[in-house]
Amino acid sequence: MITVKNISKIFYINKRQEGMLGAIRSMFFREYIEKIAVNDISFSISPGEIVGYIGPNGAGKSTTIKMLTGILVPTSGEIRVNGVIPYRERQKNARQIGVVFGQRTQLWGDLPTVDSFELLKQIYQIPEKKYRKNLETFTEILGLDEFLNTPVRQLSLGQRMRADIAASLLHDPAVLFLDEPTIGLDVVAKDRMRKFIREVNKERGVTVILTTHDMSDIEKLCKRMILIDKGKIMYDGELAKIKEVFGRDRILTIDFEGDVPFLEKGVQLIRSEGNRKWLKFNLEEISTAQLLAEIAKKNEIKDFIIQEPEIDYIIRKIYERGL
Amino acid sequence: MAGLCGKLRMYLEFSRISFQRAAAYRFEAWMRLFSNVVFLFMWGFIWYGLYMDRDSVSGVTFQSVFSYVLISQMLQGIHSAGTPLWEIQEKVRSGDIVTEIIRPYDYPTRLLFADLGSIAFYFLTAIFPLYSVIFLIFRPLIPTSPEQWFLFFLSVVLGYLIRYFIELTFGLFTFWLIETGGVEDIFYFAISLFSGATIPLWFFPGWLNTLARYLPFQGIYFVPNAIFVGELGGTELFSALTVQLFWVAVSFLILRFVWYKAGKKIVGQGG
Numbered sequence: 001m002i003t004v005k006n007i008s009k010i011f012y013i014n015k016r017q018e019g020m021l022g023a024i025r026s027m028f029f030r031e032y033i034e035k036i037a038v039n040d041i042s043f044s045i046s047p048g049e050i051v052g053y054i055g056p057n058g059a060g061k062s063t064t065i066k067m068l069t070g071i072l073v074p075t076s077g078e079i080r081v082n083g084v085i086p087y088r089e090r091q092k093n094a095r096q097i098g099v100v101f102g103q104r105t106q107l108w109g110d111l112p113t114v115d116s117f118e119l120l121k122q123i124y125q126i127p128e129k130k131y132r133k134n135l136e137t138f139t140e141i142l143g144l145d146e147f148l149n150t151p152v153r154q155l156s157l158g159q160r161m162r163a164d165i166a167a168s169l170l171h172d173p174a175v176l177f178l179d180e181p182t183i184g185l186d187v188v189a190k191d192r193m194r195k196f197i198r199e200v201n202k203e204r205g206v207t208v209i210l211t212t213h214d215m216s217d218i219e220k221l222c223k224r225m226i227l228i229d230k231g232k233i234m235y236d237g238e239l240a241k242i243k244e245v246f247g248r249d250r251i252l253t254i255d256f257e258g259d260v261p262f263l264e265k266g267v268q269l270i271r272s273e274g275n276r277k278w279l280k281f282n283l284e285e286i287s288t289a290q291l292l293a294e295i296a297k298k299n300e301i302k303d304f305i306i307q308e309p310e311i312d313y314i315i316r317k318i319y320e321r322g323l
Numbered sequence: 324m325a326g327l328c329g330k331l332r333m334y335l336e337f338s339r340i341s342f343q344r345a346a347a348y349r350f351e352a353w354m355r356l357f358s359n360v361v362f363l364f365m366w367g368f369i370w371y372g373l374y375m376d377r378d379s380v381s382g383v384t385f386q387s388v389f390s391y392v393l394i395s396q397m398l399q400g401i402h403s404a405g406t407p408l409w410e411i412q413e414k415v416r417s418g419d420i421v422t423e424i425i426r427p428y429d430y431p432t433r434l435l436f437a438d439l440g441s442i443a444f445y446f447l448t449a450i451f452p453l454y455s456v457i458f459l460i461f462r463p464l465i466p467t468s469p470e471q472w473f474l475f476f477l478s479v480v481l482g483y484l485i486r487y488f489i490e491l492t493f494g495l496f497t498f499w500l501i502e503t504g505g506v507e508d509i510f511y512f513a514i515s516l517f518s519g520a521t522i523p524l525w526f527f528p529g530w531l532n533t534l535a536r537y538l539p540f541q542g543i544y545f546v547p548n549a550i551f552v553g554e555l556g557g558t559e560l561f562s563a564l565t566v567q568l569f570w571v572a573v574s575f576l577i578l579r580f581v582w583y584k585a586g587k588k589i590v591g592q593g594g
């Protein structure tokens with residue numbers, strides 16, 4: 001479905017020079033800074049997969065998505081989406097893909113939402129029957145009817161995101177690219193979005209590639225994860241395997257009543273701030289309940305939070321010990 | 324064939340939406356109309372002053388020049404309702420150009436059709452009613468035969484396309500220089516000097532006149548204006564139309580070439 005072979009993207013950023021002299025200089029000699037956003041990556045994705053594409057800020061996720069959707073021309077390397085070279089046949093590629101950029105809407109701000117959909121019907125030349133059916137389905141699952149007649153500009157972020165993802169699927173694309181589809185959404189909205197993505201993948205067989213900073217998006221949606229950092233792929237494979245290796249680590253943050261020293265076996269104190277302690281432990285060695293019970297025996301616990309490892313943590317770990 | 328019809332219907336949909344949207348920006352349209360009329364009277368008075376004690380200048384009567392100014396202001400009003408340069412700059416700077424790139428249509432064509440929609444609205448609701456009144460009051464020279472009307476309309480359309488293609492091309496330079504400034508000034512300077520928008524080319528000194536007549540810009544206003552007031556006829560008229568047609572083709576090819584190149588220069592900011 002999608003094959004990516006050794007693609008790189010280098011941005012040339014104009015170097016600004018200081019002062020008057022610099023300004024005059026730069027009129028004749030342009031100096032560029034090279035920014036390698038994506039560095040020689042390869043992967044392939046089969047029909048019907050949902051792949052999570054994750055990495056820290058500036059890792060090159062959006063740049064990759066922009067190349068796959070035909071917006072950016074790769075500096076080198078080869079891309080095929082359903083046999084189409086995206087940047088060479090932009091319009092043909094556009095017909096077979098759906099795209100959502102969480103950070104910006106692709107709808108027409110001053111048109112009522114439903115008019116944006118109607119316009120997309122014309123743009124993609126969607127047959128009336130198919131359009132009706134899709135719109136009905138999406139309206140039902142995403143609850144679009146509460147704002148169908150509101151101009152897109154006046155929608156809340158969550159509503160806008162729902163409108164955008166519905167819009168991206170009206171023409172029954174084979175592949176769906178989602179760049180941060182859950183950014184800024186609350187827990188309920190995130191959940192709804194995930195359900196929708198899963199359903200679209202299952203019922204319609206749409207191949208999905210999504211980027212996110214939220215590990216739970218990946219956990220709830222993807223079997224496979226591609227992890228990228230500084231433009232390079234750090235890991236590409238089953239999510240389960242990553243979880244096996246690192247996913248058993250937990251961070252326990254505890255607020256103690258009064259300042260009490262403690263020491264538990266297999267627990268690492270990683271940070272301390274007054275009465276608040278950050279403890280790292282591994283589920284293989286001790287269960288959360290056990291640990292809490294042990295601590296509670298000797299200390300008074302005011303409050304606690306248990307966190308799963310975040311992406312940055314996993315990346316750090318991969319650097320440290322590899323996979 | 325069916326595909327072509329569908330495509331045309333899609334582009335016309337953009338015209339329809341722009342038409343409706345223009346209604347929402349009525350205030351801006353009235354301001355534009357107001358300044359258009361101010362300029363009309365300004366040029367009218369300037370020419371009136373220059374013609375004070377004379378019947379004709381360079382063999383052209385005041386009546387002709389005044390009619391020229393009238394039709395020129397009217398055409399400029401129409402042109403002012405569709406300005407792709409601003410739209411492209413805005414989209415490139417904000418990064419919204421990305422949205423246009425991932426749609427299965429041709430962006431320049433879509434822009435053209437959208438602007439035709441705003442022009443239709445502005446023409447029907449502002450320019451046409453206002454200029455009907457002005458024409459009835461001032462009784463300028465108008466085409467006297469159906470052929471003259473036809474040639475006038477033909478040259479208006481050709482002139483519009485020339486300006487549109489050139490302006491779009493300049494707009495696309497934003498893909499290379501996010502901050503243009505100087506480049507668009509060249510465009511505005513060339514238009515204001517060589518298009519004959521305010522000063523008919525026949526008042527230009529010999530060499531400048533000759534030069535101007537082979538440039539693309541005179542096709543925008545001078546040729547249709549001159550046909551309208553009857554100062555261009557016979558073989559002169561046909562060579563003017565040929566030069567217009569030539570520039571439509573050339574500016575179109577340049578536009579497509581620059582668009583093709585620009586497609587590789589997209590940096591897609593943001594996200």
Ligand SMILES: Nc1ncnc2c1ncn2[C@@H]1O[C@H](COP(=O)(O)OP(=O)(O)OP(=O)(O)O)[C@@H](O)[C@H]1O
Binds near residue numbers: 036057062063594
């Ligand atoms: N148009 C551009 N011009 C110059 N540099 C760019 C451009 N777009 C991205 N970059 C740089 O390329 C790198 C990768 O950016 P990209 O947007 O792909 O990151 P990302 O993984 O999507 O990050 P985030 O999670 O913050 O969205 C960054 O260092 C960014 O500064």
Ligand SMILES: [Mg+2]
Binds near residue numbers: 594
């Ligand atoms: Mg991004």
